Amino acid sequence: MLDEAVQALRGWQRDDLPFQLHPGDLGWYRRFGAEATDEAIRIWRGDGRIVAVGLLDGADLLRFTIAPDARADEELARRLAEDICTPERGVLPAGTVYVESPRGTRFQELMFERGWQSDEPWTPLRRDLGAPVPDPGVRVEAIGHDQADLHASVIRASFEKSTFTEERWRAMAAGSPYADARSLVAFDRGDAVAAVTVWSAGPGRPGLIEPMGVHHDHRGKGFGRAITVAAASALRELGSSSALVCTPSSNAGAVATYRAAGFDQLPEVHDQRRD
Structure with missing residues (x-):
């Protein structure tokens, strides 16, 4: 399926x-x-x-x-x-x-x-990947199975109710979509400070950022912008035409972070609700 x-x-x-x-x-x-x-x-x-x-x-x-x-x-x-x-x-x-x-x-x-x-x-944002993406300004590493626990721990520390674990990272990576995906972690003086996973839909098609998070102990220092720039660069290497992300419009900090990373804000979208 x-x-x-x-x-x-x-x-x-x-x-x-x-x-x-x-x-x-x-x-x-x-x-x-x-x-x-x-x-x-x-x-x-x-x-x-x-x-x-x-x-x-x-x-x-x-x-x-x-x-x-x-x-x-x-x-x-x-x-x-x-x-x-x-x-x-x-x-x-x-x-x-x-x-x-x-x-x-x-x-x-x-x-x-x-x-x-x-x-x-919700606010969707898009960054065109036709031109090279600048260096993020911090050390960023691609994460493999041997560091699954590191990536998962940063995501857990980024979202209050996250249930992401090493086991769930491995389950994610075992799925066929992950063949066109990358997990990245940003570091500051040896500390893992932010993490992201990017998903390609194939060459010449938009790629997706999901999820991106900054460790709660390292916020307000530009690491969200840095890991998002790195995510865009990774998608460009995978052949994506653009990088996409969507966040609640009420999360003004996230919108500002993506815009600082070179993303253009698109018209808001709404779910439909039946009460």
């Missing part, structure tokens, strides 16, 4: 399209293991091909995208809306739930017509 979904998502990534579900999102979810990842993936087919892919990212959030050439398809939009709005079909449960999907699709219009509402805003 994972490999099939990733292959479809890779082909749908383009710089001229709105921010959408990326192969790296599935790769990052793979930290929960192969079985859990397959259970979280939703695939819709039509005319002998995959036309939509979703990731149930927790019990109440479906992260979801549609093949670019099918986003105005009325019949498909109605089929998707019916599947997602009907708890008995096993896509989302009853009660308050959320859907993340690309803006500007017929599917989104139908969801609003069914009474769904816009939720809190």
Whole structure:
């Protein structure tokens, strides 16, 4: 299931399209293991091909995208809306739930017509990788299996409720999307101060940063900007056309960090919510 979904998502990534579900999102979810990842993936087919892919990212959030050439398809939009709005079909449960999907699709219009509402805003950001990326100004190392615990520990120290562990790093790295990914750690005088994982969707396509974190003991010193610059450089080496990231608009510090690392702020996006 994972490999099939990733292959479809890779082909749908383009710089001229709105921010959408990326192969790296599935790769990052793979930290929960192969079985859990397959259970979280939703695939819709039509005319002998995959036309939509979703990731149930927790019990109440479906992260979801549609093949670019099918986003105005009325019949498909109605089929998707019916599947997602009907708890008995096993896509989302009853009660308050959320859907993340690309803006500007017929599917989104139908969801609003069914009474769904816009939720809190998110800010996508993009950095073009056509030109070389400057040196980040700190020592940055690519992390392999022998240092999985180091990368995981920095991510845990960066997010209050993180459950990322060495075992989960290894599960993530065992997934097929990680063949086009890199994990990086930034150092200051021997201390690991920031970490990131980047995900390529293939040469000439946008790459994704997910996650990026700065150790809580080393914030306010520019290490977030530095590791983000290093992430952009790593994606360029992997052949990506651009680097993408998305963060809650309420997290002004994260938005400022990405902008300081050369990312352009794109129009806000919203999940849709059913109460």
